[in-house]
Amino acid sequence: MVPIIALVVAVLVAIAVGVALGFVLGEQHRKRTAEAKLGSAEEEAKRIVNDAIKSAEQKRKETIIEAKDEAFKLKSEADKEIKERRAEVTRQERRVDQKEEALDKRTATIERKEEDLKKRTELVEARLDELEQLKLRQTEKLETIAGMSQEDARAVLLQRLDEELTHEKAMRISAYQSNLKDECDNMAREMVSQAIARCAADATSEATVSVVPLPNDEMKGRIIGREGRNIRALETATGCDLIIDDTPEAITLSSFDQTRREVARMALERLIADGRIHPARIEETVDKCRRELELTMKREGEKAVMDLGIHSLHPDLVKLIGRLKFRSSYGQNVLSHSLEVAWLAGLMAGELGVNVAMARRAGLLHDIGKALDHEIEGSHVQIGVDICKKYRENPAIIHAVEAHHGDVEPKTPLAFIIMAADAISASRPGARRENMESYIKRLETLEALCNGFDGVESSYAVQAGREVRILVQPDKIADDQVVLLARSIARKIEDELDYPGQIKVSVIRESRATEYAK
Structure with a gap:
């Protein structure tokens, strides 16, 4: 029994020793493998770094060369453009010089023509004076021969002509106007009457x-x-x-x-x-x-x-x-x-x-x-x-x-x-309507307003109050004051009266000035 146990123990001890020995040997193998791989990786890294440095140096050299080429190209283009601009400036200066020369020549020509024109004008004026003197001498001789002045001769001729034609003209014009007026009045009455009779229209009236x-x-x-x-x-x-x-x-x-x-x-x-x-x-x-x-x-x-x-x-x-x-x-x-x-x-x-x-x-x-x-x-x-x-x-x-x-x-x-x-x-009857009292009051107010101005002799509202005609006293209102008076009356009408549409202001002296009150 004891030998068997001893044998088992020996076997177990042998196994344990084998395992320990295997473990030690495996660790040593793994360590050698790792060290080998590490060395290989370091060499690879060194190689990559060296390649990168060489590539970067090459790129830098290429970039420097390209930059120098670009700078040279730009410098060439700039030199060319400067040369062209200088040539253009030179051409412009030459053109300006030519224009100045032409302008100087034209100015000199104009000055010569002005001198010639001045001389001709003086000559023409002298000739006109001579003609005027000759005309006066001829007129004096004619007046001496006829025994009357130029104005007297003209008056005599016009008087004789007027005496001969006045009566005949008056008779002819009177007869012609009388016949024409009678015929026109009759034709107009007949025509208007027929038109009114044939045109039927409603009597409409609307308020506001x-x-x-x-x-x-x-x-x-x-x-x-x-x-x-x-x-x-x-x-x-x-x-x-x-x-x-x-x-x-x-x-x-x-x-x-x-x-x-x-x-x-x-x-x-x-x-x-x-x-x-x-x-x-x-x-x-x-x-x-x-x-x-x-x-x-x-x-x-x-x-x-x-x-x-x-x-x-x-x-x-x-x-x-x-x-x-x-x-x-x-x-x-x-x-x-x-x-x-x-x-x-x-x-x-x-x-x-x-x-x-x-x-x-x-x-x-x-x-x-x-x-x-x-x-x-x-x-x-x-x-x-x-x-x-x-x-x-x-x-x-x-x-x-x-x-x-x-x-x-x-x-x-x-x-x-x-x-x-x-x-x-x-x-026509029934066409338009307006309160008679307010209508008359509006016209009277308009006339009274115009009569209130100094120098106004009388005023008349016409065309249903759409126009006012003002007669002024000629000894108080001069011709150049008529326009100012018309404007003043128009402005006062605008400020003080209420009216539909517009009123035409006509101030009458020897001439008329018209202004509108809007």
């Missing part, structure tokens, strides 16, 4: 206010809104004044611009029907009504043009004609007035043998300036002329538009026809 009915008085409060915000929004958006008073179930819209008043009326009626009344809704409704009114104006213009049988009118002119539907003058609708003038002008043109289509066209366009006279400075006549010129209307039509109120002298039969038709349409 519109009344909008309300379903109940409660609606007034809703239109006013909290702290008045709704009514303020309406007035701002439309440009009209809303008058809310004790009138039951009604609101009054006030504005001189009938277009704005119509937009306000349409918008207010829609807001009342809709029931939603607040600033945002008001602005939306007003914009929509304004666009619809533009379409309505276009349709009205197209209808007027179609009724008159006028062709090839510019579309913008048709729109302006439609705008006249919502413009009134002294209570008369301007579109109705223009249509009436067009029909009357056509009838009279047919009697006189003038182009009927052109007469109707001129009658329709004669007040076209009133479509824009609230937006553009100047009289409706001048605005109308500018519009017709812009859209290349016939020169005869432009002249008729310009002359229909006598601003320029009418020179064509068409211009006289338009003047007559306009006067008939404006003056």
Whole structure:
């Protein structure tokens, strides 16, 4: 038993010794292997570093060489450019020198010509003096031979000629004027009477206010809104004044611009029907009504043009004609007035043998300036002329538009026809209306204001107050003071009076000065 145990122990000891010996030998082998690898890595690193140093040195040398080449190239280009600029400067200097030489030569030539001209002028003046002296000597000899002066001889000749022709001229002119006046008056009366009888026109009259009915008085409060915000929004958006008073179930819209008043009326009626009344809704409704009114104006213009049988009118002119539907003058609708003038002008043109289509066209366009006279400075006549010129209307039509109120002298039969038709349409019974008392008061105020100026003898308001003619005392107002007086009167009218359109101020002495109060 003991020998077996000893044998086992011996075996175990041998195994342990073998294991220990193997471990020691393995460690030594691994150490030698690691040292070998480390040495190899160091050599490789040294080799890589040396290669990198050699490569960097080579790159540096190449870069230096390239930089030197680039610097040499730039220096060459700079030298070339400097050489070219020097050559250009040299050429410019040579050119300037040549121009200076040419200028010196030209100056010398001009100076010589001026000297020659001066000598010739002196020679001509001397010759003129000689001729004048010769003429005086001849006149003196003639006066001596005739026994009278030059003025006396002229007076005698003119007196004899006047005595011979005065009686014959007077008789002929008197007979001719009498016959011509009778014939023209009869023809004019007959023609105007026929035109008036054949032209049927409605008696229209419009005011500067519109009344909008309300379903109940409660609606007034809703239109006013909290702290008045709704009514303020309406007035701002439309440009009209809303008058809310004790009138039951009604609101009054006030504005001189009938277009704005119509937009306000349409918008207010829609807001009342809709029931939603607040600033945002008001602005939306007003914009929509304004666009619809533009379409309505276009349709009205197209209808007027179609009724008159006028062709090839510019579309913008048709729109302006439609705008006249919502413009009134002294209570008369301007579109109705223009249509009436067009029909009357056509009838009279047919009697006189003038182009009927052109007469109707001129009658329709004669007040076209009133479509824009609230937006553009100047009289409706001048605005109308500018519009017709812009859209290349016939020169005869432009002249008729310009002359229909006598601003320029009418020179064509068409211009006289338009003047007559306009006067008939404006003056016929029921065409226009104005409170007689306020009308007379306005004219009296205008005349009194003009009479208040020193040197004014009398003043007369004409053309329904659109013009004032002032006669001055010639011993107090000189010709050069007439223009200043007209301007002073116009400025005082602008400052103190309220009036529609403009007033023409004509100051009359031996000459006339005209100024406009706008």
